[in-house]
Amino acid sequence: MTASSPLPEPTPLPGGVVHAPSGPPLLTAEHITVRFGGVTAVKDISLAVRPGEILGLIGPNGAGKTTLFNALTGFVRASEGRVTFAGRDVTHVQPQARARMGMARTFQVERPFEDLSVLENVLVAAFLRYRGRDAEDRAYAVLERVGLADRAAQPASQLNLARRRRLELAKALALEPRMLFLDESIAGLNPPAQQEMVALIRTLAQSGLGIVMVEHIMHVIMSLSDHVICMAFGELLAEGDPHAVAAHPDVIRAYLGDDND
Numbered sequence: 001m002t003a004s005s006p007l008p009e010p011t012p013l014p015g016g017v018v019h020a021p022s023g024p025p026l027l028t029a030e031h032i033t034v035r036f037g038g039v040t041a042v043k044d045i046s047l048a049v050r051p052g053e054i055l056g057l058i059g060p061n062g063a064g065k066t067t068l069f070n071a072l073t074g075f076v077r078a079s080e081g082r083v084t085f086a087g088r089d090v091t092h093v094q095p096q097a098r099a100r101m102g103m104a105r106t107f108q109v110e111r112p113f114e115d116l117s118v119l120e121n122v123l124v125a126a127f128l129r130y131r132g133r134d135a136e137d138r139a140y141a142v143l144e145r146v147g148l149a150d151r152a153a154q155p156a157s158q159l160n161l162a163r164r165r166r167l168e169l170a171k172a173l174a175l176e177p178r179m180l181f182l183d184e185s186i187a188g189l190n191p192p193a194q195q196e197m198v199a200l201i202r203t204l205a206q207s208g209l210g211i212v213m214v215e216h217i218m219h220v221i222m223s224l225s226d227h228v229i230c231m232a233f234g235e236l237l238a239e240g241d242p243h244a245v246a247a248h249p250d251v252i253r254a255y256l257g258d259d260n261d
């Protein structure tokens, strides 16, 4: 029996203009280590993301993806290492301040203000950067962009899962970020909704946003990512373009020994 990769081959996505990450890195992380008491959840991981680039973080359960993601966005304190955004050291900058600087994130469990309308939810985020009419204009523009403009007046509580995910994305985009951090934006959606979200994410990268995504749906992450980092037990297992990572013997071993893909 030959050891073929359990990860799907990257396939071009329909309608995709090839996007071209360019310029110096927008985000760099150097030698990030995160310890929780005696547990080293992330060990010496470095990465860089350029404008327009999509970085996919993969790895079996407990690999440290979420912890690394949280260290990048400021929700977890790095025990060692440095995070730089747009040339500024943000290692000790609080999450909300990072968001205002242009590092916006979504949450795996989306948590809109249920009683507020879709528009009001986006306005709450828009007010972090804009005032009055500017915030409203920004919120409407973002709702158009994610395809929720026709739901603007609806209470967030009435949205289905796919639209809640779009609202989560709209809230992040209302900050007019340069980097977007997506925590499982696609898992749990039905296939058509997955495709719509994939197309949207691709468009956002094409517009020049740098994107870091943690996602369990392998065919999605392997197709969308320009660069993939595979972690296991907190450490870097392999990195490179999706083809190279999917074919890497250590990655194959990690996934064959784990049924979470």
Ligand SMILES: Nc1ncnc2c1ncn2[C@@H]1O[C@H](COP(=O)(O)OP(=O)(O)OP(=O)(O)O)[C@@H](O)[C@H]1O
Pocket (backbone or CB within 6 Å): 036, 039, 040, 041, 059, 060, 061, 062, 063, 064, 065, 066, 067, 068
């Ligand atoms: N707040 C914490 N306190 C203690 N240990 C933690 C904490 N957060 C994560 N860990 C541990 O760190 C390790 C990495 O967890 P993490 O959630 O980052 O992995 P993951 O790759 O995101 O996993 P999954 O795919 O299951 O979400 C695990 O051993 C986990 O139990």
